[in-house]
Amino acid sequence: xxxxxxxxxxxxxxxxxxxxxxxxxxxTLSNIQWYKQRPGGHPVFLIQLVKSGEVKKQKRLTFQxxxxxxxxxxxxxxxxxxxxxxYFCAGRTGGSYIPTFGRGTSLIVHP
Amino acid sequence: GAxxxxxxxxxxxxxxxxxxxxxxxxxxxTALYWYRQSLGQGLEFLIYFxxxxxxxxxxxxxxxxxxxxxxxxxxxxxxxxxxxxxxxxYLCASSRTADTQYFxxxxxxxVL
Numbered sequence: 444x445x446x447x448x449x450x451x452x453x454x455x456x457x458x459x460x461x462x463x464x465x466x467x468x469x470x471t472l473s474n475i476q477w478y479k480q481r482p483g484g485h486p487v488f489l490i491q492l493v494k495s496g497e498v499k500k501q502k503r504l505t506f507q508x509x510x511x512x513x514x515x516x517x518x519x520x521x522x523x524x525x526x527x528x529x530y531f532c533a534g535r536t537g538g539s540y541i542p543t544f545g546r547g548t549s550l551i552v553h554p
Numbered sequence: 555g556a557x558x559x560x561x562x563x564x565x566x567x568x569x570x571x572x573x574x575x576x577x578x579x580x581x582x583x584t585a586l587y588w589y590r591q592s593l594g595q596g597l598e599f600l601i602y603f604x605x606x607x608x609x610x611x612x613x614x615x616x617x618x619x620x621x622x623x624x625x626x627x628x629x630x631x632x633x634x635x636x637x638x639x640x641x642x643x644y645l646c647a648s649s650r651t652a653d654t655q656y657f658x659x660x661x662x663x664x665v666l
Contacts, residue, residue: 474653476653476655485659491654540604546595
């Protein structure tokens with residue numbers, strides 16, 4: 444079955460440093476979504492990528508979808524303590540309404 | 555408008571007892587998902603409802619787990635004869651287009 448691998452599992456950064464998390468799928472995806480879960484909270488939708496090579500930005504966050512639509516990344520520039528949380532990717536293959544979630548990357552920002 | 559709500563927020567039960575977890579999706583959302591999240595882990599898909607179609611139960615870990623969705627709205631996840639390994643946060647999400655999922659706050663289940 445479809446697998447979505449996400450790395451790293453944890454990332455410690457000093458406030459102001461950049462952060463990147465990567466997702467890789469074993470199969471071609473129709474779309475990929477990113478969610479953020481704050482400690483003690485629930486996942487909150489951030490963005491969806493659909494097109495090959497797509498790049499979207501939200502303030503300091505940059506999301507990319509690979510040309511082959513099998514990988515994606517989330518990059519945060521100049522991290523802040525408010526960025527703390529776990530970032531999940533979730534990929535769908537064509538025709539499936541059930542996304543496969545990566546295991547998430549937990550971001551810890553040290554002030 | 556109101557988001558996805560779940561009840562109870564916390565449930566402590568004894569091994570062997572049955573529990574029912576409730577999810578109220580966002581009004582008008584036809585898709586509803588149940589997930590399980592163990593401490594520090596990702597989201598494990600359990601079951602998916604879409605409108606009046608038969609649910610996709612492919613993620614249910616055993617026959618002790620069942621779910622129903624009445625009237626295309628409220629959903630109940632039932633776990634019979636709970637085991638300690640069932641302890642986790644159970645998350646419900648609803649979606650209008652089967653794309654963006656809106657998650658509820660979850661029910662933290664502890665089986666003693």
